[in-house]
Amino acid sequence: MTANHQPQEAAEVRDVTRRKVVAVGAGAVAALGLGGSAYASNAGAGEKRRSPAQGAEECYVLTSETTEGPYYIDADKIRRDVTEDRPGIPFLLRIKVIDNETCRPVRNAAVDIWHCDAVGVYSGYEDMGNGGGGGGPAPTGTPTGVPTGPPPGGGGGHQEPTDDTRYLRGTWRTDRQGFVTFKTVFPGWYRGRTVHVHTKVHVGGEWTDAGYEGGNTCHTGQFFFDEESVLASAGVEPYASNTAERTTLDEDTIYDGSGTAGGLLKLQYRKDDIGKGVRGSITVGVDPEATNDGQGSPPPASASASVSAG
Structure with missing residues:
Protein backbone atom coordinates (compact mmCIF):
# COMPACT_ATOMS: atom_id res chain seq x y z
CA MET A 1 0.00 0.00 0.00
CA THR A 2 1.48 3.33 -0.95
CA ALA A 3 1.82 6.23 1.46
CA ASN A 4 0.06 8.71 -0.81
CA HIS A 5 -3.50 8.63 -2.14
CA GLN A 6 -5.23 10.81 -4.71
CA PRO A 7 -8.47 12.46 -3.47
CA GLN A 8 -10.71 10.22 -5.57
CA GLU A 9 -9.05 7.17 -4.03
CA ALA A 10 -9.29 8.34 -0.41
CA ALA A 11 -12.72 6.86 0.18
CA GLU A 12 -11.45 3.46 -0.93
CA VAL A 13 -8.94 3.32 1.92
CA ARG A 14 -11.56 2.29 4.46
CA ASP A 15 -10.09 -0.85 6.03
CA VAL A 16 -8.65 0.22 9.37
CA THR A 17 -6.45 -2.86 9.53
CA ARG A 18 -4.56 -1.43 6.54
CA ARG A 19 -4.90 2.22 7.43
CA LYS A 20 -2.05 4.46 6.34
CA VAL A 21 -1.91 8.22 6.21
CA VAL A 22 0.64 10.51 4.61
CA ALA A 23 2.96 12.52 6.79
CA VAL A 24 3.10 16.09 5.59
CA GLY A 25 4.49 19.09 7.42
CA ALA A 26 3.43 19.21 11.06
CA GLY A 27 2.12 22.64 11.93
CA ALA A 28 3.33 24.24 15.10
CA VAL A 29 0.69 24.63 17.77
CA ALA A 30 0.57 28.29 18.65
CA ALA A 31 -0.78 29.63 21.90
CA LEU A 32 -3.93 31.69 21.53
CA GLY A 33 -4.22 35.22 22.80
CA LEU A 34 -6.29 34.54 25.87
CA GLY A 35 -4.51 36.85 28.24
CA GLY A 36 -6.44 39.36 30.30
CA SER A 37 -9.68 39.18 32.24
CA ALA A 38 -13.37 38.48 31.68
CA TYR A 39 -13.20 34.83 30.71
CA ALA A 40 -16.15 32.62 29.92
CA SER A 41 -15.77 28.99 30.97
CA ASN A 42 -18.12 26.04 31.07
CA ALA A 43 -15.76 23.96 33.20
CA GLY A 44 -17.48 21.48 35.46
CA ALA A 45 -17.03 18.11 37.07
CA GLY A 46 -17.32 15.30 34.57
CA GLU A 47 -18.91 11.96 35.19
CA LYS A 48 -16.25 9.86 36.85
CA ARG A 49 -15.95 6.51 38.56
CA ARG A 50 -13.28 4.90 40.68
CA SER A 51 -11.24 2.15 39.08
CA PRO A 52 -10.50 -0.85 41.29
CA ALA A 53 -7.15 -1.14 39.56
CA GLN A 54 -6.24 2.41 40.54
CA GLY A 55 -7.58 2.53 44.06
CA ALA A 56 -8.55 6.10 44.97
CA GLU A 57 -7.74 7.49 41.52
CA GLU A 58 -10.78 8.71 39.62
CA CYS A 59 -11.44 7.34 36.16
CA TYR A 60 -13.79 8.53 33.44
CA VAL A 61 -16.61 6.51 31.92
CA LEU A 62 -16.57 5.63 28.25
CA THR A 63 -17.02 8.47 25.80
CA SER A 64 -20.20 8.37 23.72
CA GLU A 65 -19.90 6.76 20.31
CA THR A 66 -21.59 8.55 17.41
CA THR A 67 -22.03 8.18 13.70
CA GLU A 68 -19.03 8.93 11.49
CA GLY A 69 -21.12 11.17 9.23
CA PRO A 70 -20.89 11.39 5.44
CA TYR A 71 -17.72 13.46 5.06
CA TYR A 72 -14.86 11.52 6.65
CA ILE A 73 -11.72 11.20 4.51
CA ASP A 74 -9.18 8.55 5.52
CA ALA A 75 -5.51 8.74 4.49
CA ASP A 76 -5.50 12.41 5.39
CA LYS A 77 -2.74 14.79 6.51
CA ILE A 78 -0.54 14.18 9.56
CA ARG A 79 -0.46 17.62 11.18
CA ARG A 80 -1.48 19.56 14.27
CA ASP A 81 -2.25 22.87 12.56
CA VAL A 82 -5.21 22.16 10.27
CA THR A 83 -6.25 25.77 9.66
CA GLU A 84 -4.69 26.37 6.23
CA ASP A 85 -6.27 29.58 4.85
CA ARG A 86 -9.68 29.33 6.52
CA PRO A 87 -10.89 32.52 8.25
CA GLY A 88 -12.46 32.31 11.67
CA ILE A 89 -11.93 32.55 15.40
CA PRO A 90 -8.68 30.79 16.43
CA PHE A 91 -9.49 27.57 18.26
CA LEU A 92 -6.97 25.45 20.19
CA LEU A 93 -8.37 21.96 20.90
CA ARG A 94 -6.63 19.80 23.52
CA ILE A 95 -7.72 16.17 23.79
CA LYS A 96 -6.60 13.61 26.35
CA VAL A 97 -7.17 9.93 25.57
CA ILE A 98 -7.27 7.43 28.44
CA ASP A 99 -8.00 3.74 28.83
CA ASN A 100 -11.43 3.53 30.42
CA GLU A 101 -10.57 0.45 32.49
CA THR A 102 -7.08 1.31 33.76
CA CYS A 103 -7.34 5.12 33.77
CA ARG A 104 -3.91 5.22 32.14
CA PRO A 105 -3.15 7.51 29.19
CA VAL A 106 -3.27 5.93 25.75
CA ARG A 107 0.08 6.73 24.16
CA ASN A 108 0.88 6.94 20.45
CA ALA A 109 -2.76 6.74 19.40
CA ALA A 110 -3.66 8.38 16.09
CA VAL A 111 -6.37 10.98 16.63
CA ASP A 112 -8.30 12.43 13.69
CA ILE A 113 -10.36 15.60 13.75
CA TRP A 114 -12.44 17.17 10.97
CA HIS A 115 -15.14 19.84 10.89
CA CYS A 116 -16.77 22.47 8.70
CA ASP A 117 -15.50 26.03 8.36
CA ALA A 118 -17.10 29.23 9.63
CA VAL A 119 -19.82 29.20 6.96
CA GLY A 120 -20.66 25.50 7.14
CA VAL A 121 -18.43 24.08 4.40
CA TYR A 122 -16.45 20.81 4.65
CA SER A 123 -13.21 20.52 2.73
CA GLY A 124 -13.28 17.80 0.11
CA TYR A 125 -17.01 18.43 -0.38
CA GLU A 126 -17.31 22.09 -1.26
CA ASP A 127 -19.93 21.51 -3.96
CA MET A 128 -22.13 19.72 -1.45
CA GLY A 129 -21.75 22.23 1.36
CA ASN A 130 -21.64 25.75 0.01
CA GLY A 131 -25.21 25.99 -1.23
CA GLY A 132 -24.08 26.51 -4.81
CA GLY A 133 -24.77 23.02 -6.10
CA GLY A 134 -21.51 22.90 -7.97
CA GLY A 135 -21.09 26.62 -8.25
CA GLY A 136 -17.39 26.78 -7.54
CA PRO A 137 -15.20 26.97 -4.42
CA ALA A 138 -16.49 27.80 -0.99
CA PRO A 139 -16.46 31.46 0.03
CA THR A 140 -13.56 32.75 2.10
CA GLY A 141 -15.36 35.86 3.28
CA THR A 142 -19.02 36.78 2.98
CA PRO A 143 -20.89 33.80 1.49
CA THR A 144 -23.04 34.34 -1.59
CA GLY A 145 -25.30 31.37 -0.92
CA VAL A 146 -26.88 29.66 2.05
CA PRO A 147 -24.72 26.77 3.30
CA THR A 148 -26.71 23.57 3.34
CA GLY A 149 -24.04 21.14 4.50
CA PRO A 150 -24.54 17.41 4.98
CA PRO A 151 -27.96 15.82 5.31
CA PRO A 152 -29.74 16.89 8.53
CA GLY A 153 -28.80 14.63 11.43
CA GLY A 154 -25.31 13.91 10.16
CA GLY A 155 -26.31 10.72 8.37
CA GLY A 156 -26.71 9.88 4.73
CA GLY A 157 -23.84 7.37 4.48
CA HIS A 158 -20.32 8.08 3.32
CA GLN A 159 -20.04 10.44 0.34
CA GLU A 160 -17.24 10.44 -2.20
CA PRO A 161 -15.08 13.61 -2.11
CA THR A 162 -15.87 16.19 -4.77
CA ASP A 163 -12.55 18.04 -4.69
CA ASP A 164 -9.00 17.89 -3.35
CA THR A 165 -9.24 20.51 -0.59
CA ARG A 166 -8.34 19.26 2.90
CA TYR A 167 -8.54 22.26 5.25
CA LEU A 168 -9.74 21.71 8.84
CA ARG A 169 -8.72 18.04 8.75
CA THR A 181 -3.46 19.34 20.55
CA PHE A 182 -4.82 20.78 17.31
CA LYS A 183 -4.79 24.34 16.06
CA THR A 184 -7.89 25.15 13.99
CA VAL A 185 -10.78 27.63 13.82
CA PHE A 186 -14.06 27.67 15.73
CA PRO A 187 -16.52 25.69 13.57
CA GLY A 188 -19.59 27.26 11.99
CA TRP A 189 -22.96 25.66 11.37
CA TYR A 190 -25.18 24.37 8.58
CA ARG A 191 -28.81 23.34 8.34
CA GLY A 192 -29.73 20.35 10.50
CA ARG A 193 -26.75 20.14 12.87
CA THR A 194 -25.46 21.99 15.90
CA VAL A 195 -21.84 23.22 15.95
CA HIS A 196 -19.53 20.22 16.35
CA VAL A 197 -16.13 18.62 15.64
CA HIS A 198 -15.78 15.01 14.47
CA THR A 199 -13.07 12.75 15.88
CA LYS A 200 -11.68 9.23 15.61
CA VAL A 201 -9.12 7.43 17.78
CA HIS A 202 -7.00 4.68 16.23
CA VAL A 203 -4.85 2.37 18.38
CA GLY A 204 -2.62 -0.66 17.89
CA GLY A 205 -1.09 0.61 14.65
CA GLU A 206 2.46 1.63 13.80
CA TRP A 207 3.92 5.09 13.29
CA THR A 208 6.52 5.18 10.54
CA ASP A 209 8.28 7.84 8.49
CA ALA A 210 5.41 7.51 6.02
CA GLY A 211 2.64 8.02 8.57
CA TYR A 212 0.40 5.60 10.51
CA GLU A 213 -0.66 2.12 9.49
CA GLY A 214 -2.71 -0.76 10.88
CA GLY A 215 -4.51 -1.02 14.19
CA ASN A 216 -8.19 -0.51 14.90
CA THR A 217 -10.54 2.41 15.35
CA CYS A 218 -11.59 2.23 19.00
CA HIS A 219 -13.62 5.45 19.07
CA THR A 220 -15.68 7.57 16.70
CA GLY A 221 -17.29 10.59 18.29
CA GLN A 222 -18.20 14.25 18.11
CA PHE A 223 -17.38 17.21 20.33
CA PHE A 224 -19.95 19.92 21.03
CA PHE A 225 -20.06 23.60 22.01
CA ASP A 226 -22.36 25.30 24.51
CA GLU A 227 -24.93 27.78 23.22
CA GLU A 228 -23.29 30.78 24.87
CA SER A 229 -20.08 30.32 22.90
CA VAL A 230 -21.90 29.72 19.61
CA LEU A 231 -24.04 32.83 20.05
CA ALA A 232 -20.92 34.84 20.85
CA SER A 233 -19.20 33.56 17.69
CA ALA A 234 -22.25 34.50 15.60
CA GLY A 235 -21.43 38.16 16.14
CA VAL A 236 -17.99 37.82 14.53
CA GLU A 237 -17.26 37.65 10.80
CA PRO A 238 -17.43 35.45 8.81
CA TYR A 239 -19.86 33.66 11.16
CA ALA A 240 -22.14 36.71 11.17
CA SER A 241 -22.62 36.29 7.40
CA ASN A 242 -23.75 32.68 7.73
CA THR A 243 -27.49 32.84 6.98
CA ALA A 244 -28.13 29.12 7.31
CA GLU A 245 -30.77 28.14 9.85
CA ARG A 246 -28.97 27.15 13.05
CA THR A 247 -29.78 24.03 15.05
CA THR A 248 -29.29 24.53 18.78
CA LEU A 249 -27.50 22.08 21.04
CA ASP A 250 -30.80 20.89 22.53
CA GLU A 251 -32.31 20.37 19.07
CA ASP A 252 -29.43 18.34 17.65
CA THR A 253 -30.16 14.71 16.74
CA ILE A 254 -26.63 13.44 17.50
CA TYR A 255 -25.83 15.15 20.80
CA ASP A 256 -27.38 13.01 23.56
CA GLY A 257 -28.22 15.89 25.88
CA SER A 258 -26.08 14.72 28.79
CA GLY A 259 -23.71 17.67 29.02
CA THR A 260 -20.10 16.67 29.53
CA ALA A 261 -21.31 13.06 29.51
CA GLY A 262 -22.18 13.54 25.84
CA GLY A 263 -19.07 15.22 24.43
CA LEU A 264 -19.58 18.83 25.54
CA LEU A 265 -16.23 20.60 25.47
CA LYS A 266 -14.76 22.67 28.27
CA LEU A 267 -14.22 26.12 26.73
CA GLN A 268 -12.30 29.22 27.75
CA TYR A 269 -12.42 32.59 26.01
CA ARG A 270 -12.80 36.28 26.75
CA LYS A 271 -16.43 37.19 27.29
CA ASP A 272 -15.87 40.65 25.84
CA ASP A 273 -13.95 39.45 22.77
CA ILE A 274 -14.34 35.83 21.68
CA GLY A 275 -12.61 36.79 18.44
CA LYS A 276 -9.28 36.71 20.30
CA GLY A 277 -9.51 32.95 20.45
CA VAL A 278 -11.03 29.96 22.22
CA ARG A 279 -9.42 27.06 24.07
CA GLY A 280 -11.30 23.78 24.20
CA SER A 281 -10.40 20.60 26.07
CA ILE A 282 -11.83 17.20 26.88
CA THR A 283 -10.76 13.80 28.19
CA VAL A 284 -11.87 10.87 26.07
CA GLY A 285 -12.27 7.49 27.74
CA VAL A 286 -11.90 4.60 25.29
CA ASP A 287 -11.79 0.82 25.25
CA PRO A 288 -8.62 0.11 23.21
CA GLU A 289 -9.83 -3.43 22.47
CA ALA A 290 -13.12 -2.29 20.95
CA THR A 291 -13.89 -1.45 17.34
CA ASN A 292 -16.09 1.61 16.92
CA ASP A 293 -15.79 2.88 13.36
CA GLY A 294 -19.02 4.88 13.32
CA GLN A 295 -20.44 2.90 10.39
CA GLY A 296 -23.33 1.35 12.26
CA SER A 297 -25.89 2.73 14.67
CA PRO A 298 -24.25 4.16 17.80
CA PRO A 299 -25.23 2.60 21.14
CA PRO A 300 -28.00 4.24 23.17
CA ALA A 301 -26.95 7.28 25.15
CA SER A 302 -27.39 5.35 28.40
CA ALA A 303 -24.88 2.73 27.27
CA SER A 304 -21.94 5.08 26.91
CA ALA A 305 -21.00 8.49 28.19
CA SER A 306 -18.47 11.17 27.46
CA VAL A 307 -16.30 13.10 29.85
CA SER A 308 -15.40 16.57 30.93
CA ALA A 309 -12.10 18.24 30.28
CA GLY A 310 -9.04 16.88 31.98
Whole structure:
Protein backbone atom coordinates (compact mmCIF):
# COMPACT_ATOMS: atom_id res chain seq x y z
CA MET A 1 0.00 0.00 0.00
CA THR A 2 1.48 3.33 -0.95
CA ALA A 3 1.82 6.23 1.46
CA ASN A 4 0.06 8.71 -0.81
CA HIS A 5 -3.50 8.63 -2.14
CA GLN A 6 -5.23 10.81 -4.71
CA PRO A 7 -8.47 12.46 -3.47
CA GLN A 8 -10.71 10.22 -5.57
CA GLU A 9 -9.05 7.17 -4.03
CA ALA A 10 -9.29 8.34 -0.41
CA ALA A 11 -12.72 6.86 0.18
CA GLU A 12 -11.45 3.46 -0.93
CA VAL A 13 -8.94 3.32 1.92
CA ARG A 14 -11.56 2.29 4.46
CA ASP A 15 -10.09 -0.85 6.03
CA VAL A 16 -8.65 0.22 9.37
CA THR A 17 -6.45 -2.86 9.53
CA ARG A 18 -4.56 -1.43 6.54
CA ARG A 19 -4.90 2.22 7.43
CA LYS A 20 -2.05 4.46 6.34
CA VAL A 21 -1.91 8.22 6.21
CA VAL A 22 0.64 10.51 4.61
CA ALA A 23 2.96 12.52 6.79
CA VAL A 24 3.10 16.09 5.59
CA GLY A 25 4.49 19.09 7.42
CA ALA A 26 3.43 19.21 11.06
CA GLY A 27 2.12 22.64 11.93
CA ALA A 28 3.33 24.24 15.10
CA VAL A 29 0.69 24.63 17.77
CA ALA A 30 0.57 28.29 18.65
CA ALA A 31 -0.78 29.63 21.90
CA LEU A 32 -3.93 31.69 21.53
CA GLY A 33 -4.22 35.22 22.80
CA LEU A 34 -6.29 34.54 25.87
CA GLY A 35 -4.51 36.85 28.24
CA GLY A 36 -6.44 39.36 30.30
CA SER A 37 -9.68 39.18 32.24
CA ALA A 38 -13.37 38.48 31.68
CA TYR A 39 -13.20 34.83 30.71
CA ALA A 40 -16.15 32.62 29.92
CA SER A 41 -15.77 28.99 30.97
CA ASN A 42 -18.12 26.04 31.07
CA ALA A 43 -15.76 23.96 33.20
CA GLY A 44 -17.48 21.48 35.46
CA ALA A 45 -17.03 18.11 37.07
CA GLY A 46 -17.32 15.30 34.57
CA GLU A 47 -18.91 11.96 35.19
CA LYS A 48 -16.25 9.86 36.85
CA ARG A 49 -15.95 6.51 38.56
CA ARG A 50 -13.28 4.90 40.68
CA SER A 51 -11.24 2.15 39.08
CA PRO A 52 -10.50 -0.85 41.29
CA ALA A 53 -7.15 -1.14 39.56
CA GLN A 54 -6.24 2.41 40.54
CA GLY A 55 -7.58 2.53 44.06
CA ALA A 56 -8.55 6.10 44.97
CA GLU A 57 -7.74 7.49 41.52
CA GLU A 58 -10.78 8.71 39.62
CA CYS A 59 -11.44 7.34 36.16
CA TYR A 60 -13.79 8.53 33.44
CA VAL A 61 -16.61 6.51 31.92
CA LEU A 62 -16.57 5.63 28.25
CA THR A 63 -17.02 8.47 25.80
CA SER A 64 -20.20 8.37 23.72
CA GLU A 65 -19.90 6.76 20.31
CA THR A 66 -21.59 8.55 17.41
CA THR A 67 -22.03 8.18 13.70
CA GLU A 68 -19.03 8.93 11.49
CA GLY A 69 -21.12 11.17 9.23
CA PRO A 70 -20.89 11.39 5.44
CA TYR A 71 -17.72 13.46 5.06
CA TYR A 72 -14.86 11.52 6.65
CA ILE A 73 -11.72 11.20 4.51
CA ASP A 74 -9.18 8.55 5.52
CA ALA A 75 -5.51 8.74 4.49
CA ASP A 76 -5.50 12.41 5.39
CA LYS A 77 -2.74 14.79 6.51
CA ILE A 78 -0.54 14.18 9.56
CA ARG A 79 -0.46 17.62 11.18
CA ARG A 80 -1.48 19.56 14.27
CA ASP A 81 -2.25 22.87 12.56
CA VAL A 82 -5.21 22.16 10.27
CA THR A 83 -6.25 25.77 9.66
CA GLU A 84 -4.69 26.37 6.23
CA ASP A 85 -6.27 29.58 4.85
CA ARG A 86 -9.68 29.33 6.52
CA PRO A 87 -10.89 32.52 8.25
CA GLY A 88 -12.46 32.31 11.67
CA ILE A 89 -11.93 32.55 15.40
CA PRO A 90 -8.68 30.79 16.43
CA PHE A 91 -9.49 27.57 18.26
CA LEU A 92 -6.97 25.45 20.19
CA LEU A 93 -8.37 21.96 20.90
CA ARG A 94 -6.63 19.80 23.52
CA ILE A 95 -7.72 16.17 23.79
CA LYS A 96 -6.60 13.61 26.35
CA VAL A 97 -7.17 9.93 25.57
CA ILE A 98 -7.27 7.43 28.44
CA ASP A 99 -8.00 3.74 28.83
CA ASN A 100 -11.43 3.53 30.42
CA GLU A 101 -10.57 0.45 32.49
CA THR A 102 -7.08 1.31 33.76
CA CYS A 103 -7.34 5.12 33.77
CA ARG A 104 -3.91 5.22 32.14
CA PRO A 105 -3.15 7.51 29.19
CA VAL A 106 -3.27 5.93 25.75
CA ARG A 107 0.08 6.73 24.16
CA ASN A 108 0.88 6.94 20.45
CA ALA A 109 -2.76 6.74 19.40
CA ALA A 110 -3.66 8.38 16.09
CA VAL A 111 -6.37 10.98 16.63
CA ASP A 112 -8.30 12.43 13.69
CA ILE A 113 -10.36 15.60 13.75
CA TRP A 114 -12.44 17.17 10.97
CA HIS A 115 -15.14 19.84 10.89
CA CYS A 116 -16.77 22.47 8.70
CA ASP A 117 -15.50 26.03 8.36
CA ALA A 118 -17.10 29.23 9.63
CA VAL A 119 -19.82 29.20 6.96
CA GLY A 120 -20.66 25.50 7.14
CA VAL A 121 -18.43 24.08 4.40
CA TYR A 122 -16.45 20.81 4.65
CA SER A 123 -13.21 20.52 2.73
CA GLY A 124 -13.28 17.80 0.11
CA TYR A 125 -17.01 18.43 -0.38
CA GLU A 126 -17.31 22.09 -1.26
CA ASP A 127 -19.93 21.51 -3.96
CA MET A 128 -22.13 19.72 -1.45
CA GLY A 129 -21.75 22.23 1.36
CA ASN A 130 -21.64 25.75 0.01
CA GLY A 131 -25.21 25.99 -1.23
CA GLY A 132 -24.08 26.51 -4.81
CA GLY A 133 -24.77 23.02 -6.10
CA GLY A 134 -21.51 22.90 -7.97
CA GLY A 135 -21.09 26.62 -8.25
CA GLY A 136 -17.39 26.78 -7.54
CA PRO A 137 -15.20 26.97 -4.42
CA ALA A 138 -16.49 27.80 -0.99
CA PRO A 139 -16.46 31.46 0.03
CA THR A 140 -13.56 32.75 2.10
CA GLY A 141 -15.36 35.86 3.28
CA THR A 142 -19.02 36.78 2.98
CA PRO A 143 -20.89 33.80 1.49
CA THR A 144 -23.04 34.34 -1.59
CA GLY A 145 -25.30 31.37 -0.92
CA VAL A 146 -26.88 29.66 2.05
CA PRO A 147 -24.72 26.77 3.30
CA THR A 148 -26.71 23.57 3.34
CA GLY A 149 -24.04 21.14 4.50
CA PRO A 150 -24.54 17.41 4.98
CA PRO A 151 -27.96 15.82 5.31
CA PRO A 152 -29.74 16.89 8.53
CA GLY A 153 -28.80 14.63 11.43
CA GLY A 154 -25.31 13.91 10.16
CA GLY A 155 -26.31 10.72 8.37
CA GLY A 156 -26.71 9.88 4.73
CA GLY A 157 -23.84 7.37 4.48
CA HIS A 158 -20.32 8.08 3.32
CA GLN A 159 -20.04 10.44 0.34
CA GLU A 160 -17.24 10.44 -2.20
CA PRO A 161 -15.08 13.61 -2.11
CA THR A 162 -15.87 16.19 -4.77
CA ASP A 163 -12.55 18.04 -4.69
CA ASP A 164 -9.00 17.89 -3.35
CA THR A 165 -9.24 20.51 -0.59
CA ARG A 166 -8.34 19.26 2.90
CA TYR A 167 -8.54 22.26 5.25
CA LEU A 168 -9.74 21.71 8.84
CA ARG A 169 -8.72 18.04 8.75
CA GLY A 170 -5.75 16.36 10.33
CA THR A 171 -4.28 13.50 12.33
CA TRP A 172 -1.73 13.57 15.14
CA ARG A 173 -0.39 11.21 17.80
CA THR A 174 -1.00 11.31 21.53
CA ASP A 175 2.03 11.94 23.73
CA ARG A 176 3.19 10.00 26.80
CA GLN A 177 0.43 11.59 28.89
CA GLY A 178 -2.24 10.81 26.27
CA PHE A 179 -2.55 14.40 25.07
CA VAL A 180 -2.89 15.69 21.53
CA THR A 181 -3.46 19.34 20.55
CA PHE A 182 -4.82 20.78 17.31
CA LYS A 183 -4.79 24.34 16.06
CA THR A 184 -7.89 25.15 13.99
CA VAL A 185 -10.78 27.63 13.82
CA PHE A 186 -14.06 27.67 15.73
CA PRO A 187 -16.52 25.69 13.57
CA GLY A 188 -19.59 27.26 11.99
CA TRP A 189 -22.96 25.66 11.37
CA TYR A 190 -25.18 24.37 8.58
CA ARG A 191 -28.81 23.34 8.34
CA GLY A 192 -29.73 20.35 10.50
CA ARG A 193 -26.75 20.14 12.87
CA THR A 194 -25.46 21.99 15.90
CA VAL A 195 -21.84 23.22 15.95
CA HIS A 196 -19.53 20.22 16.35
CA VAL A 197 -16.13 18.62 15.64
CA HIS A 198 -15.78 15.01 14.47
CA THR A 199 -13.07 12.75 15.88
CA LYS A 200 -11.68 9.23 15.61
CA VAL A 201 -9.12 7.43 17.78
CA HIS A 202 -7.00 4.68 16.23
CA VAL A 203 -4.85 2.37 18.38
CA GLY A 204 -2.62 -0.66 17.89
CA GLY A 205 -1.09 0.61 14.65
CA GLU A 206 2.46 1.63 13.80
CA TRP A 207 3.92 5.09 13.29
CA THR A 208 6.52 5.18 10.54
CA ASP A 209 8.28 7.84 8.49
CA ALA A 210 5.41 7.51 6.02
CA GLY A 211 2.64 8.02 8.57
CA TYR A 212 0.40 5.60 10.51
CA GLU A 213 -0.66 2.12 9.49
CA GLY A 214 -2.71 -0.76 10.88
CA GLY A 215 -4.51 -1.02 14.19
CA ASN A 216 -8.19 -0.51 14.90
CA THR A 217 -10.54 2.41 15.35
CA CYS A 218 -11.59 2.23 19.00
CA HIS A 219 -13.62 5.45 19.07
CA THR A 220 -15.68 7.57 16.70
CA GLY A 221 -17.29 10.59 18.29
CA GLN A 222 -18.20 14.25 18.11
CA PHE A 223 -17.38 17.21 20.33
CA PHE A 224 -19.95 19.92 21.03
CA PHE A 225 -20.06 23.60 22.01
CA ASP A 226 -22.36 25.30 24.51
CA GLU A 227 -24.93 27.78 23.22
CA GLU A 228 -23.29 30.78 24.87
CA SER A 229 -20.08 30.32 22.90
CA VAL A 230 -21.90 29.72 19.61
CA LEU A 231 -24.04 32.83 20.05
CA ALA A 232 -20.92 34.84 20.85
CA SER A 233 -19.20 33.56 17.69
CA ALA A 234 -22.25 34.50 15.60
CA GLY A 235 -21.43 38.16 16.14
CA VAL A 236 -17.99 37.82 14.53
CA GLU A 237 -17.26 37.65 10.80
CA PRO A 238 -17.43 35.45 8.81
CA TYR A 239 -19.86 33.66 11.16
CA ALA A 240 -22.14 36.71 11.17
CA SER A 241 -22.62 36.29 7.40
CA ASN A 242 -23.75 32.68 7.73
CA THR A 243 -27.49 32.84 6.98
CA ALA A 244 -28.13 29.12 7.31
CA GLU A 245 -30.77 28.14 9.85
CA ARG A 246 -28.97 27.15 13.05
CA THR A 247 -29.78 24.03 15.05
CA THR A 248 -29.29 24.53 18.78
CA LEU A 249 -27.50 22.08 21.04
CA ASP A 250 -30.80 20.89 22.53
CA GLU A 251 -32.31 20.37 19.07
CA ASP A 252 -29.43 18.34 17.65
CA THR A 253 -30.16 14.71 16.74
CA ILE A 254 -26.63 13.44 17.50
CA TYR A 255 -25.83 15.15 20.80
CA ASP A 256 -27.38 13.01 23.56
CA GLY A 257 -28.22 15.89 25.88
CA SER A 258 -26.08 14.72 28.79
CA GLY A 259 -23.71 17.67 29.02
CA THR A 260 -20.10 16.67 29.53
CA ALA A 261 -21.31 13.06 29.51
CA GLY A 262 -22.18 13.54 25.84
CA GLY A 263 -19.07 15.22 24.43
CA LEU A 264 -19.58 18.83 25.54
CA LEU A 265 -16.23 20.60 25.47
CA LYS A 266 -14.76 22.67 28.27
CA LEU A 267 -14.22 26.12 26.73
CA GLN A 268 -12.30 29.22 27.75
CA TYR A 269 -12.42 32.59 26.01
CA ARG A 270 -12.80 36.28 26.75
CA LYS A 271 -16.43 37.19 27.29
CA ASP A 272 -15.87 40.65 25.84
CA ASP A 273 -13.95 39.45 22.77
CA ILE A 274 -14.34 35.83 21.68
CA GLY A 275 -12.61 36.79 18.44
CA LYS A 276 -9.28 36.71 20.30
CA GLY A 277 -9.51 32.95 20.45
CA VAL A 278 -11.03 29.96 22.22
CA ARG A 279 -9.42 27.06 24.07
CA GLY A 280 -11.30 23.78 24.20
CA SER A 281 -10.40 20.60 26.07
CA ILE A 282 -11.83 17.20 26.88
CA THR A 283 -10.76 13.80 28.19
CA VAL A 284 -11.87 10.87 26.07
CA GLY A 285 -12.27 7.49 27.74
CA VAL A 286 -11.90 4.60 25.29
CA ASP A 287 -11.79 0.82 25.25
CA PRO A 288 -8.62 0.11 23.21
CA GLU A 289 -9.83 -3.43 22.47
CA ALA A 290 -13.12 -2.29 20.95
CA THR A 291 -13.89 -1.45 17.34
CA ASN A 292 -16.09 1.61 16.92
CA ASP A 293 -15.79 2.88 13.36
CA GLY A 294 -19.02 4.88 13.32
CA GLN A 295 -20.44 2.90 10.39
CA GLY A 296 -23.33 1.35 12.26
CA SER A 297 -25.89 2.73 14.67
CA PRO A 298 -24.25 4.16 17.80
CA PRO A 299 -25.23 2.60 21.14
CA PRO A 300 -28.00 4.24 23.17
CA ALA A 301 -26.95 7.28 25.15
CA SER A 302 -27.39 5.35 28.40
CA ALA A 303 -24.88 2.73 27.27
CA SER A 304 -21.94 5.08 26.91
CA ALA A 305 -21.00 8.49 28.19
CA SER A 306 -18.47 11.17 27.46
CA VAL A 307 -16.30 13.10 29.85
CA SER A 308 -15.40 16.57 30.93
CA ALA A 309 -12.10 18.24 30.28
CA GLY A 310 -9.04 16.88 31.98
